[in-house]
Amino acid sequence: MHDTDDTLPEHESSAIHEPRLWRDKGWTARVIKNEDGDGWAVEMIRDGSAEPALVGPWTMGRNKVDPKPLDASAHQTLVKTAAEVIRRHEQQLHAQLNKQCNIDSESGALTVRLVVTPDEFEPYGTLTAVDSFGEVVATVKVPPDFRLTRERAARWAADGFGRVV
Known part of the structure; x- marks a missing residue:
């Protein structure tokens, strides 16, 4: 054989x-x-x-x-190092595109998440409020350069989760 x-x-x-x-x-x-x-x-x-x-x-x-x-040993070490570089880059990119903060609102504790979709032609962000049971309370589209802060999230909740300016 x-x-x-x-x-x-x-x-x-x-x-x-x-x-x-x-x-x-x-x-x-x-x-x-x-x-x-x-x-x-x-x-x-x-x-x-x-x-x-x-x-x-x-x-x-x-x-x-x-x-x-x-040689095989050097190659294996280089593979581990390069894979770690890629992993760190992906983590950094994920952190740049995904933010969240916790706020207290009239309806209770909320987690407000910002997810940026880096589209080549029309990037955008999505702001989502989630209650303590994991239920989505509100979602709104925001500019891709939107800066999520606790104060902005609290204002959004206090204003009834309308359009964010």
């Missing part, structure tokens, strides 16, 4: 293990010359991405001229 590439998962069938190019497990590490001409760098690109998730300095080899060759 002989194995063919047809029996391997897609990411393993396209694996490359070269000193300056290592593609495996959904990631490509590429050792490149530093743009300033001094030393080497490594870029990590997730399969399907056009841009690197991580670009960082790379170690010189023993001759102090050529880069240290990539």
Whole structure:
């Protein structure tokens, strides 16, 4: 019985293990010359991405001229680091697009949430008031640059959850 590439998962069938190019497990590490001409760098690109998730300095080899060759251990470390960079970026973006605060209103405690939808042509925000049972009390569309504060949320509730200006 002989194995063919047809029996391997897609990411393993396209694996490359070269000193300056290592593609495996959904990631490509590429050792490149530093743009300033001094030393080497490594870029990590997730399969399907056009841009690197991580670009960082790379170690010189023993001759102090050529880069240290990539290997499985280095690739795995770079994958973990690049995945962490992506995770932090996603968390930061989520925090920028999703805000909330708690207020007390005439109808009780409310959580007011702002969710910004970053549409390329018409971005917008949605302001939603939710009661302590998770029921939506009110929802209104707001500009994408709306700043949610406790005071604005309380004023919105006090004004009967009408249009926010």
